[in-house]
Amino acid sequence: xxxxxxxxxxxxxxxxxxxxxxxxxxxxGTLGVLVRRSPLIVLLSLEIMLNAANLALISFARLHGxxxxxxxxxxxxxxxxxxxxxxxxLIVAIARKRLDLDVDRxxxxxx
Amino acid sequence: MGSLxxxxxxxxxxxxxxxxxxxxxxxxxxxxxxLALIGNLGSLAVLYLLASAEFLAAAQVLVxxxxxxxxxLFVIAYLGDAAGVPFGGGPSWVAVGAIVASAAILVEVVVAxxxxxxxxxxxxxxxxxxxxxxxxxGRLFLTxxxxxxxxxxxxxxxxxxxxxxxxxxxxxxxxLDAQEPTA
Numbered sequence: 001x002x003x004x005x006x007x008x009x010x011x012x013x014x015x016x017x018x019x020x021x022x023x024x025x026x027x028x029g030t031l032g033v034l035v036r037r038s039p040l041i042v043l044l045s046l047e048i049m050l051n052a053a054n055l056a057l058i059s060f061a062r063l064h065g066x067x068x069x070x071x072x073x074x075x076x077x078x079x080x081x082x083x084x085x086x087x088x089x090l091i092v093a094i095a096r097k098r099l100d101l102d103v104d105r106x107x108x109x110x111x
Numbered sequence: 112m113g114s115l116x117x118x119x120x121x122x123x124x125x126x127x128x129x130x131x132x133x134x135x136x137x138x139x140x141x142x143x144x145x146l147a148l149i150g151n152l153g154s155l156a157v158l159y160l161l162a163s164a165e166f167l168a169a170a171q172v173l174v175x176x177x178x179x180x181x182x183x184l185f186v187i188a189y190l191g192d193a194a195g196v197p198f199g200g201g202p203s204w205v206a207v208g209a210i211v212a213s214a215a216i217l218v219e220v221v222v223a224x225x226x227x228x229x230x231x232x233x234x235x236x237x238x239x240x241x242x243x244x245x246x247x248x249g250r251l252f253l254t255x256x257x258x259x260x261x262x263x264x265x266x267x268x269x270x271x272x273x274x275x276x277x278x279x280x281x282x283x284x285x286x287l288d289a290q291e292p293t294a
Contacts, residue, residue, distance in 0.1 A: 012117040012161050016232040019224055021125045025132050027217035032136030034209035040141040040187060044148050048132050051155055062162045065236025070164050070243060071256050077174055078263045082270030084179050088186045089277030095193050096284050
């Protein structure tokens with residue numbers, strides 16, 4: 001039985017292509033944050049932006065052959081998870097106060 | 112042959128990733144947006160795998176597409192009709208400005224990376240087969256990046272405490288619930 005070819009040995013697209021995908025994904029996320037009114041969709045768009053940054057980190061790690069970028073991407077993942085917890089907690093708290101879930105109408109920070 | 116297969120998988124994953132990204136921001140119903148984001152995260156995991164980040168691809172599926180998205184879907188289900196908000200807001204020049212701004216970010220990123228690293232992007236370093244494997248990442252987390260690892264755990268703990276505090280009902284909310292028992 002022949003051993004499996006390691007993924008790293010297969011020649012795929014250049015790192016530049018990964019970075020282009022990451023840049024397009026980031027601007028899609030930016031558009032979502034700027035255009036949409038629902039705080040839930042704004043959070044989802046933030047996730048897209050964080051993941052685009054992760055993709056860039058991982059492709060740079062591949063470019064330089066070091067693991068630091070991947071470690072950083074894991075830290076970003078943990079921060080994203082924390083952000084979702086706090087963001088969803090805020091959305092639920094806003095909904096329980098019977099306020100509109102609309103980022104254009106939530107202007108007052110007082111509870 | 113292997114190279115062609117890699118290209119086909121890569122192009123498929125990249126288009127799935129971008130298409131589901133557009134879907135996330137264009138659905139009116141947040142439930143469909145969350146489902147599209149799961150597709151987005153899955154296809155990103157394929158891209159991670161092709162960039163030899165095996166452990167991160169697995170973590171992406173487990174942490175994001177699994178845990179985080181389930182939490183999103185629970186909250187969307189809890190909110191019910193309250194989650195449905197009209198698509199965009201404000202006058203149309205706001206939408207046009209947003210599109211211009213995000214296109215400007217795209218151009219800026221591409222130009223900045225192209226100017227800084229345009230020539231060196233095609234000479235990838237040679238990596239061994241264990242690159243990005245759970246063993247390597249785990250060894251680095253417990254040696255070189257121990258501080259980052261510990262700080263990450265503290266950040267997660269603080270987020271959990273914050274979630275509990277935000278989720279606790281205050282007295283005014285209990286009175287609000289008593290007035291409207293339907294909610």
